[in-house]
Amino acid sequence: MNWLAQQLDQLATDGLQRERRTITPQPGGWIECGGSRVRNFASNDYLNLASDPRVIAAVGDALSSGVGSRASALVTGHSTWHERLEQRLAKFEGTEAALLFPSGYAANVGTITALVEPPDVVHCDRWNHASLIDGCRLSGARLRIYRHDDLDGLRRQLSKASRGQRQWIVTDSVFSMDGDLAPLPELCDLAEEFTATLIVDEAHGTGVFGEHGRGVAELTQTEPRIGVRIGTLSKSLGTLGGFVTGSRVLIDWLWNRARSQVFSTALPPSLCAGAMAALDIVQSEPERRRRLSELCCSLRTALSRRGVDSLATSVGPIVPIIIGEPERTMTIARRIEALGFLVASIRPPTVPNGTSRLRISATTAFQETDLHELADAIATAVSTF
Numbered sequence: 302m303n304w305l306a307q308q309l310d311q312l313a314t315d316g317l318q319r320e321r322r323t324i325t326p327q328p329g330g331w332i333e334c335g336g337s338r339v340r341n342f343a344s345n346d347y348l349n350l351a352s353d354p355r356v357i358a359a360v361g362d363a364l365s366s367g368v369g370s371r372a373s374a375l376v377t378g379h380s381t382w383h384e385r386l387e388q389r390l391a392k393f394e395g396t397e398a399a400l401l402f403p404s405g406y407a408a409n410v411g412t413i414t415a416l417v418e419p420p421d422v423v424h425c426d427r428w429n430h431a432s433l434i435d436g437c438r439l440s441g442a443r444l445r446i447y448r449h450d451d452l453d454g455l456r457r458q459l460s461k462a463s464r465g466q467r468q469w470i471v472t473d474s475v476f477s478m479d480g481d482l483a484p485l486p487e488l489c490d491l492a493e494e495f496t497a498t499l500i501v502d503e504a505h506g507t508g509v510f511g512e513h514g515r516g517v518a519e520l521t522q523t524e525p526r527i528g529v530r531i532g533t534l535s536k537s538l539g540t541l542g543g544f545v546t547g548s549r550v551l552i553d554w555l556w557n558r559a560r561s562q563v564f565s566t567a568l569p570p571s572l573c574a575g576a577m578a579a580l581d582i583v584q585s586e587p588e589r590r591r592r593l594s595e596l597c598c599s600l601r602t603a604l605s606r607r608g609v610d611s612l613a614t615s616v617g618p619i620v621p622i623i624i625g626e627p628e629r630t631m632t633i634a635r636r637i638e639a640l641g642f643l644v645a646s647i648r649p650p651t652v653p654n655g656t657s658r659l660r661i662s663a664t665t666a667f668q669e670t671d672l673h674e675l676a677d678a679i680a681t682a683v684s685t686f
Contacts, residue, residue, distance in 0.1 A: 326352065341643050348579075399545065425446055430504065452488075474505070502532070593663065597618050636685070647659075661675070
């Protein structure tokens with residue numbers, strides 16, 4: 302296995318080797334990292350629910366039923382906690398039924414591979430999350446890549462399918478590295494025109510967008526037009542797991558055929574309880590979404606006033622700043638950390654060559670003053686490189 306060491310050396314030379322870091326979360330959005338206490342702007346806990354006392358209490362109260370689920374959901378792992386959470390998710394999303402998965406990654410891979418098969422054609426957005434791309438590849442269907450800023454290209458691809466050949470369009474609702482939104486109304490139009498089924502992953506949309514926090518589909522009023530809606534519990538809901546909502550027949554099929562769900566131990570019951578408490582907060586405290594939106598606007602304005610450009614197409618809490626090369630990106634990120642802020646440094650293969658970036662995540666753990674101090678730190682780090 303000597304080749305592994307050689308390949309790791311090459312990754313280090315190219316500025317692409319990942320570092321394993323151990324962090325200790327602290328109140329108010331702070332973490333201890335590498336011996337320093339810094340403000341965490343690399344988190345997906347957009348509504349600050351992972352540390353909410355009500356969510357923690359719900360998890361603690363449910364521990365009396367045990368720590369683990371003891372088996373896959375299909376065998377004996379599907380407890381009353383799982384059933385209650387699935388019912389709550391279906392009600393929240395306004396669908397007939399819902400199905401839990403052990404993670405958002407498992408939900409995407411399991412759902413796509415259970416539905417899509419040869420000789421289907423699956424159209425996958427170029428900027429989709431790796432789990433969606435992997436699901437499309439593993440399905441064995443004919444894979445076609447499109448860009449959501451070139452829907453004419455997608456139209457041409459859709460028009461080439463053989464008569465009677467099933468087609469699928471797979472997209473994130475919020476693209477995790479660019480922070481922009483999928484054009485869901487236009488995708489629905491194309492799906493209906495060419496009798497394709499649209500699969501949408503709301504991983505970064507749930508809890509953040511829409512009047513009730515159901516995501517970009519709710520924001521764009523396209524929910525009834527989407528065949529399969531996938532979400533995660535591990536971002537705005539602050540816990541763990543993935544889920545799919547839709548018709549009863551869809552959920553029954555996935556229960557029988559989604560391998561990442563069938564062959565995985567079910568989520569711990571306590572986390573189901575925590576997710577239900579988080580859903581309660583999302584529904585009863587819409588001011589959290591409004592405040593998050595205000596903070597996102599303030600952060601972009603603060604960066605712009607300091608001469609730092611973020612991607613103009615990004616909206617919501619994901620704020621990318623394109624740096625270019627991996628080594629320069631890492632150097633700037635370290636300087637920002639030395640000034641008291643942790644931001645994510647994203648490099649290939651997660652993003653294309655030449656587009657390494659800082660990925661800032663705004664959350665409701667912070668105040669306006671934190672955002673201005675972060676903008677100062679970023680401007681200082683970028684200008685002194």
